[in-house]
Amino acid sequence: MAGMRVHELAKEFGLSSKDMLDRIRDMKIPAKSHASMLEEAYVDKIRKALEPEVKEVVENGVEKIVVVSEKEAEEKERQAEEERARREAVEKERALREQERARRQRPEGEPKAAPAAPAAKKPPVSASPFSGLEAQIADAKERARREAEEARIRARAEAAAREVAKKQAVEAALRQRNGGKKAPVRAADAPAAKRLVPPASAPKRGFDSLLSQIEAEKKRIAEQGPAPKPASGRRGAPAGANDARGGKRKRGEQVVPELERTSEDDRYARMAVQVEKLQRDKVLAEARAAVAAATPAENEGRRKKRKEKRQAEQRERLEMEALEKGLDPSLVLDDSVVEIPQGASVSKFAELISAQPNEVIKRLFMLGQVLTLTQSMSDELIELVADDMGRKVRVVSPEEEFAVVYHDSDDDLKPRPPVVTVMGHVDHGKTSLLDAIRDTGVAQGEAGGITQHIGASVVSIDGRQITFIDTPGHEAFTAMRARGAQVTDIIVLVVAADDGVMPQTIEAINHARAAGVPIVVAVNKIDKPGANPDRVRQELVSYEVVPEEWGGTNMFVEVSAKKRLHIDDLLETILLQADVLELRANPDALASGFVIEANLDKGRGPVATVLIQRGTLKPGDSLVAGTSYGRVRALVDPRGTHVDAAGPADPVEILGLNSVPVAGDEFRVFEDERDARKLAEERALRERLAAQDAKSHMSLDDLFGRIEEGKQTDLNLIVKADVQGSIEALRDAFEKMDQSEVRINIVHSAVGGITETDVTLAAASDAIIIGFNVRPTGKSKQQAEKEKVDIRLYRVIYQALEEINAARVGLLSPDIVEQDTGIAEVRDLFKVPKVGTIAGCYMIEGEMNRDDKVRIVRDGTIVFEGTLASMRRFKDDVKSVRSGYECGLGINGFQDLKVGDTIEGFVVKEVERTE
Numbered sequence: 001m002a003g004m005r006v007h008e009l010a011k012e013f014g015l016s017s018k019d020m021l022d023r024i025r026d027m028k029i030p031a032k033s034h035a036s037m038l039e040e041a042y043v044d045k046i047r048k049a050l051e052p053e054v055k056e057v058v059e060n061g062v063e064k065i066v067v068v069s070e071k072e073a074e075e076k077e078r079q080a081e082e083e084r085a086r087r088e089a090v091e092k093e094r095a096l097r098e099q100e101r102a103r104r105q106r107p108e109g110e111p112k113a114a115p116a117a118p119a120a121k122k123p124p125v126s127a128s129p130f131s132g133l134e135a136q137i138a139d140a141k142e143r144a145r146r147e148a149e150e151a152r153i154r155a156r157a158e159a160a161a162r163e164v165a166k167k168q169a170v171e172a173a174l175r176q177r178n179g180g181k182k183a184p185v186r187a188a189d190a191p192a193a194k195r196l197v198p199p200a201s202a203p204k205r206g207f208d209s210l211l212s213q214i215e216a217e218k219k220r221i222a223e224q225g226p227a228p229k230p231a232s233g234r235r236g237a238p239a240g241a242n243d244a245r246g247g248k249r250k251r252g253e254q255v256v257p258e259l260e261r262t263s264e265d266d267r268y269a270r271m272a273v274q275v276e277k278l279q280r281d282k283v284l285a286e287a288r289a290a291v292a293a294a295t296p297a298e299n300e301g302r303r304k305k306r307k308e309k310r311q312a313e314q315r316e317r318l319e320m321e322a323l324e325k326g327l328d329p330s331l332v333l334d335d336s337v338v339e340i341p342q343g344a345s346v347s348k349f350a351e352l353i354s355a356q357p358n359e360v361i362k363r364l365f366m367l368g369q370v371l372t373l374t375q376s377m378s379d380e381l382i383e384l385v386a387d388d389m390g391r392k393v394r395v396v397s398p399e400e401e402f403a404v405v406y407h408d409s410d411d412d413l414k415p416r417p418p419v420v421t422v423m424g425h426v427d428h429g430k431t432s433l434l435d436a437i438r439d440t441g442v443a444q445g446e447a448g449g450i451t452q453h454i455g456a457s458v459v460s461i462d463g464r465q466i467t468f469i470d471t472p473g474h475e476a477f478t479a480m481r482a483r484g485a486q487v488t489d490i491i492v493l494v495v496a497a498d499d500g501v502m503p504q505t506i507e508a509i510n511h512a513r514a515a516g517v518p519i520v521v522a523v524n525k526i527d528k529p530g531a532n533p534d535r536v537r538q539e540l541v542s543y544e545v546v547p548e549e550w551g552g553t554n555m556f557v558e559v560s561a562k563k564r565l566h567i568d569d570l571l572e573t574i575l576l577q578a579d580v581l582e583l584r585a586n587p588d589a590l591a592s593g594f595v596i597e598a599n600l601d602k603g604r605g606p607v608a609t610v611l612i613q614r615g616t617l618k619p620g621d622s623l624v625a626g627t628s629y630g631r632v633r634a635l636v637d638p639r640g641t642h643v644d645a646a647g648p649a650d651p652v653e654i655l656g657l658n659s660v661p662v663a664g665d666e667f668r669v670f671e672d673e674r675d676a677r678k679l680a681e682e683r684a685l686r687e688r689l690a691a692q693d694a695k696s697h698m699s700l701d702d703l704f705g706r707i708e709e710g711k712q713t714d715l716n717l718i719v720k721a722d723v724q725g726s727i728e729a730l731r732d733a734f735e736k737m738d739q740s741e742v743r744i745n746i747v748h749s750a751v752g753g754i755t756e757t758d759v760t761l762a763a764a765s766d767a768i769i770i771g772f773n774v775r776p777t778g779k780s781k782q783q784a785e786k787e788k789v790d791i792r793l794y795r796v797i798y799q800a801l802e803e804i805n806a807a808r809v810g811l812l813s814p815d816i817v818e819q820d821t822g823i824a825e826v827r828d829l830f831k832v833p834k835v836g837t838i839a840g841c842y843m844i845e846g847e848m849n850r851d852d853k854v855r856i857v858r859d860g861t862i863v864f865e866g867t868l869a870s871m872r873r874f875k876d877d878v879k880s881v882r883s884g885y886e887c888g889l890g891i892n893g894f895q896d897l898k899v900g901d902t903i904e905g906f907v908v909k910e911v912e913r914t915e
């Protein structure tokens with residue numbers, strides 16, 4: 001078969017040439033106009049493509065025809081039925097009329113025909129005289145309904161055709177606007193579409209909305225003429241126009257399917273652009289994915305993991321440290337908890353909890369505390385105010401702030417010597433045993449045999465070291481432990497074989513057990529005739545100290561300190577016990593440990609004996625010990641030898657501290673001296689605050705006591721002395737005093753000169769300062785005068801006791817007082833033949849007279865008291881020297897003057913008692 005022209009094919013399918021051309025182009029078949037000749041193969045293709053549509057249209061038409069013929073048949077049948085009914089009704093009516101005529105012709109008396117009566121009364125509908133009329137009315141109604149129905153169907157089909165025409169017109173307009181190549185659809189083309197759309201069976205609802213959208217679009221184009229927005233759907237579009245790309249598009253794509261049909265070139269160009277864009281997007285997405293999967297992400301992941309690991313480790317470490325410090329880890333680790341340094345000022349506190357200082361002051365006021373911005377808050381106040389303001393806080397002590405929890409690796413730990421404390425009942429031979437061990441003859445040196453100050457010593461056996469701490473009693477051991485000074489590894493319990501277990505023996509056992517320290521029993525005085533070592537063993541069993549040979553864990557050694565019997569055995573046993581303990585420490589670190597004894601040496605200043613627990617201490621190290629700090633000037637071992645280094649378990653005396661620390665104080669070397677100083681100063685501040693707190697609590701209690709007991713009065717004392725022993729002696733003496741009328745409270749006691757801190761504390765606690773062999777240092781004297789704080793200085797204990805007793809009796813002023821006159825500072829020294837040492841002085845305060853008594857004060861301690869041998873200005877003897885002048889002073893019977901000493905003049909005056 002030959003080819004066909006486009007218009008011929010269009011005619012075949014009942015389409016306009018233009019519609020046919022469109023479809024042909026959609027099928028990518030070349031055709032330029034309605035006259036273009038189509039190859040046979042193309043014609044077949046077009047027919048195949050269009051036949052389903054045509055078939056649909058035809059089928060719909062057949063269906064309609066079938067439906068119409070059925071309806072006609074029904075109608076005819078109905079009409080015939082109606083005709084039949086009408087004829088029957090007419091026949092019946094005629095019969096009835098005949099009957100009536102006959103009845104009227106009959107005489108009056110003649111009975112009525114029975115069957116007629118009921119019929120007359122209730123005639124059947126079919127027999128009604130109007131039944132024919134009713135049938136006509138019904139018939140007319142039915143006809144009208146039918147006509148209306150047909151009209152509706154017609155109207156619908158026409159409306160659908162009109163709408164399709166409209167849509168095609170809009171499409172054409174859109175095409176023209178976008179492509180500009182397509183001629184607008186003429187109104188005449190519109191009816192052609194009618195044939196493609198089944199008049200009544202076309203889907204309606206979706207079509208309606210499509211139409212309304214098209215209408216809106218048309219209106220918009222007409223009014224504004226902008227670029228078209230994407231078509232809302234493809235329903236109603238010609239079948240062949242569909243799905244060049246599967247009909248699925250992403251939101252925002254600029255391509256409108258209908259618009260692609262403007263021209264081949266245009267369409268492909270658009271597709272190319274789109275493909276390019278798609279590819280670019282794809283490439284970009286791939287690149288992003290590749291980048292994301294590549295190194296940075298990997299690094300990011302690793303970094304994140306590392307960070308998480310670090311955080312977890314840090315958390316664990318903090319938790320461990322908190323537990324080791326006995327703190328609640330939840331408080332330490334809770335981010336919402338604000339850490340407030342101990343003794344923080346009101347303004348600092350407000351700043352840390354991000355509150356208005358005035359608000360803090362107001363709340364403090366409400367708590368009965370009138371504080372200014374710069375004043376320190378106590379721990380309790382910090383917690384109270386924070387709680388009041390709904391904030392979680394944790395008061396951090398200076399120790400904690402500087403706290404270091406040492407974590408030495410196993411490799412760093414080296415074996416160290418054991419540290420041993422000897423304990424036992426009075427007179428069971430502790431000092432003698434230590435003496436025997438050290439072989440230094442200490443016991444003979446102590447007149448009463450009562451140990452006064454703790455010390456430490458080192459012995460060697462078989463090249464191995466043992467460090468001994470000599471304690472004055474169990475209290476010191478417990479006091480040290482209470483301060484966290486766990487210095488002892490082994491306790492040697494001395495039990496006299498002739499005396500057996502005594503109260504202090506039991507106490508010692510309890511202390512050792514509480515500290516978790518193993519006991520080695522030294523059964524002493526076995527040389528004595530009444531010695532019964534086995535009895536000692538038996539007695540100790542009931543205190544759970546069981547000899548190894550009896551199946552227990554305690555090693556027993558029978559010794560005689562006096563006769564030096566089995567001392568080696570004892571030392572070997574101690575080493576055996578130490579081996580069991582596997583004592584180790586890291587020597588390669590900054591030194592730390594505890595102060596075991598401290599005093600103010602007249603010649604050397606503050607001296608502290610420390611026991612090193614970790615690291616190595618060297619001269620030049622900056623350290624802090626309690627509230628003292630300084631740079632190590634010299635290290636002296638227990639034999640009095642200057643050493644260059646001291647390692648773990650070594651006891652060593654250190655010189656160079658600024659003040660005297662307290663036994664049990666922790667010491668630590670800092671890399672930076674400023675840190676040491678800062679910690680020491682903060683500790684001192686905290687101590688002052690604690691002392692004030694203690695006072696305020698106590699005074700409240702006292703107030704209560706006074707109200708309860710009527711006449712009760714308190715005497716608060718601050719005791720300062722040159723050695724701890726003096727303080728203990730004074731304390732003991734006070735305890736023995738009758739306190740029924742006046743209660744004596746020692747609010748603070750320490751070794752060293754009277755400082756400004758002491759005066760502040762005395763002012764705060766309304767206390768008297770008692771100085772025993774010490775003097776006020778720095779500006780403390782002026783401060784005491786300013787604050788009207790009474791400082792009483794004594795050289796001998798009995799004098800202090802006597803005065804206090806006098807004061808206690810009626811709190812009277814003593815009879816005799818020392819009145820200071822002037823103070824001179826020694827700035828130079830001259831050796832004058834036959835006269836002795838003359839001090840070149842500068843009078844720094846008051847006026848000193850030639851006849852005044854004088855005391856020589858060095859580092860706050862009185863080193864001599866006497867009279868002046870000479871007082872000269874230049875070469876002239878003078879009677880007095882006032883402040884601001886230089887002079888030369890000679891002291892009777894005292895040559896050991898030093899530059900830096902102060903020479904204080906005073907007169908002794910008798911003061912009358914007021915009652």
Ligand SMILES: Nc1nc2c(ncn2[C@@H]2O[C@H](COP(=O)(O)OP(=O)(O)OP(=O)(O)O)[C@@H](O)[C@H]2O)c(=O)[nH]1
Pocket residue numbers: 424425426427428429430431432433443449450451524525526527528559560561562563
């Ligand atoms: N016969 C004998 N006497 C001893 C022995 N050990 C100590 N003594 C004597 O016991 C007395 C008390 O000895 P100390 O060493 O002072 O006893 P201490 O336990 O240190 O005494 P305090 O320091 O007061 O607790 C002294 O007179 C010693 O000579 C010993 O082994 N044998």
